[in-house]
Amino acid sequence: MTNAFIxxxxxxxxxxxxxxxxxxxxxxxxxxxxAFGFSNTVIGLSGFENNPAVTLFIQILSAVIFAFIxxxxxxxxxxxxxxxxxxxxxxxxxxxxxxxxxxFEALSLISVIITLGFNNSTQAQGAIRIFIAGAIATAIxxxxxxxxxxxxxxxxxxxxxxxxxxxxxxxxxxxxxxxYKMTIFPxxxxxxxxxxxxxxxxxxxxxxxxxxxxxxxxxxxxxPYLTNMSNExxxxxxxxxxxxxxxxxxxxxxxxxxxxxLAYSSIxxxxxxxxxxxxxNSKYASSGILYMAIAYIFMQTASFLILDILKNRxxxxxxxxxxxxxxxxxxxxxxxTIQLLSLAGIPLLAGFMGKAILFYAxxxxxxxxVVLIALLNSALSVAYYAWIIKHIYFDKAQEGRKKYxxxxxxxxxxxxxxxxxxxxxxxxxxxxxSIFLLH
Numbered sequence: 001m002t003n004a005f006i007x008x009x010x011x012x013x014x015x016x017x018x019x020x021x022x023x024x025x026x027x028x029x030x031x032x033x034x035a036f037g038f039s040n041t042v043i044g045l046s047g048f049e050n051n052p053a054v055t056l057f058i059q060i061l062s063a064v065i066f067a068f069i070x071x072x073x074x075x076x077x078x079x080x081x082x083x084x085x086x087x088x089x090x091x092x093x094x095x096x097x098x099x100x101x102x103x104f105e106a107l108s109l110i111s112v113i114i115t116l117g118f119n120n121s122t123q124a125q126g127a128i129r130i131f132i133a134g135a136i137a138t139a140i141x142x143x144x145x146x147x148x149x150x151x152x153x154x155x156x157x158x159x160x161x162x163x164x165x166x167x168x169x170x171x172x173x174x175x176x177x178x179x180y181k182m183t184i185f186p187x188x189x190x191x192x193x194x195x196x197x198x199x200x201x202x203x204x205x206x207x208x209x210x211x212x213x214x215x216x217x218x219x220x221x222x223x224p225y226l227t228n229m230s231n232e233x234x235x236x237x238x239x240x241x242x243x244x245x246x247x248x249x250x251x252x253x254x255x256x257x258x259x260x261x262l263a264y265s266s267i268x269x270x271x272x273x274x275x276x277x278x279x280x281n282s283k284y285a286s287s288g289i290l291y292m293a294i295a296y297i298f299m300q301t302a303s304f305l306i307l308d309i310l311k312n313r314x315x316x317x318x319x320x321x322x323x324x325x326x327x328x329x330x331x332x333x334x335x336x337t338i339q340l341l342s343l344a345g346i347p348l349l350a351g352f353m354g355k356a357i358l359f360y361a362x363x364x365x366x367x368x369x370v371v372l373i374a375l376l377n378s379a380l381s382v383a384y385y386a387w388i389i390k391h392i393y394f395d396k397a398q399e400g401r402k403k404y405x406x407x408x409x410x411x412x413x414x415x416x417x418x419x420x421x422x423x424x425x426x427x428x429x430x431x432x433x434s435i436f437l438l439h
Contacts, residue, residue: 004035004058005089012082019075028069028078035085036062047099047156052433053290054092057216061088063415064209064297070412071305072201077117081205084110088213092220097148098155100221101141104214108134108181111210115198125197130206133190137180144173159225172233175222181214183270185244192251195263200308203259207266208301212293215273219289220437226280238278238370245271245377252384256318258307261384262300265343268381269296272355275374279361287434288358294423294430295350299342302416306336309409319388324397333392335413342420344385345378350423357431 011031018024036059065085072078087110091103112134115127145155147170153160160167183191195203226234248268255261273296276289309332310316316325326333342351355378362371423430 004062005086005093007031007035008082008085008089012079012086015075015079015082024075024078025069028082029066031082032062032066032069032085036066047096048090048093049095050093051436053286053436054216054220056429056433057092057213057290057294058089060294060297060419061085061209061213063419064301067412067415068201068204068209068301068305070408070415071308074117074201077114077201077205080110080114081209084114084205084209088209091213091217094217094221095158096156097145097153097159100217101145104141104178104181104217105138107210107214108137111206114202114205115194117199117202125193127194127198129190129193133180133187137177137187140177140180141174144170144175144177146170147173159222161225171222171225175218178214178218178222179240182211182218182274183244183267184240184274185247185267185271188244188247188267188270191267192260192263195266195304196257196260200259200304200311203263204301204304204308207263207304208297211266211270212297212300215270215296216290216293216437219276219286223277223280223286223437226277228281234278234280235367237274238367241271241274241278242370242373242377243271244268244274245374249377249380249384252381255384256320258310258317258319258322258388259304261388262303262307265381265384266300268377269300269343271377272358272374275358275362275370278370279358279365279367282361282364283435284357284361284364286437287431288354288361290434290437291350291357291423291430292354295342295354295420298416298419298423299339299351302335302339302413302420303343305412305416306332306339319391321398322388323391323395325392327397331410332413335417337389337392338417339420340385340388342424344382348421348424350420353424353427 008031011028015024015028018027065081068081069078072081087103087106091100091107094100094103112131115130147166148160151160151162151164151166151170153167159171180187195207245268248264248271252261252264252268255264273289273292276285279285310322316322338349342349345352345355359371359374
């Protein structure tokens, strides 16, 4: 376990004592900076281990949490973001089945708590959906664990290497349960209601942070077992990925509410990331999933935080409302546009590199048809991102709109923007450490 875990844990526990004293944000920002600096130092704790790929992702997680705290004014949500960082690090470093399950359930619990700050029935519906989805996922996971126990597996070790029917069934059932957190078809509907209906700053934590952490941790834990799995199973995973991204992209095309568009976009990206599991026998799969997760945590968190600003400062929630945004908020428009272009997979941005490496992994294992369909989906997604940008720059704004962006919000978005641009160009670091996800 890294010292970053301890730093986040201490700051999360202490933070409620500092409410209304004006120093909570300063403490949280300072401890997050320390966590970034100490992400590669390790303390001994059974069931957890660190490696260069996890260290890199913890550094990026710390940077994103730092940007979130800069943006956020709700003291309770700042505390929840610190606890989210704690359980995220635990999940990323889990090396045994028992620590993985406990950490994953802790992440699910924090995710439910994050949604509880609702102010109306619509937001309450989003909170209820994630609670029900988490409960179902837990039940399915326990069934899978039962199969592993029947096969003689040891919960205090990694996934067993046995290939008997009980072990394979148990692993696949647990893997299927995790589809709820990854928002994979047909377990994706809760995400649309939750991400689109809760406040956008909370959606930024769930869709941007928790989901990215989950994908990396699941790949790190399950991919070594999935290697050399039968072609039928890997093809089934690829088909689920294609269905997921297609549903996400097509449904996003017909949404008017901006948060709904991003919610369906999130589901589409789940499909792209699931491809890494289908392409697991390629040496590029680990690079692709790590790159996709890094790109996604920056651009998705930034996009939902921008929606939070648009809602609270400009009362903007729909495509109609956002018309002409560039005329009265050019800086915010610039931030939003670049993140949307990255989500669309435009070159020189992180979103493009993530998809490019992942698609190359598919070519490497011979799944050319799957890659072609994924490419067509990526091209389709450009339509609804471009449609938002068109409204921002080429339509006339409603009267009475006022300029607004404060220094902390500017700095928050700048950190996330630098991440999106930097990792669109600085490829070597991710490629160099990604191999450790499979070891």
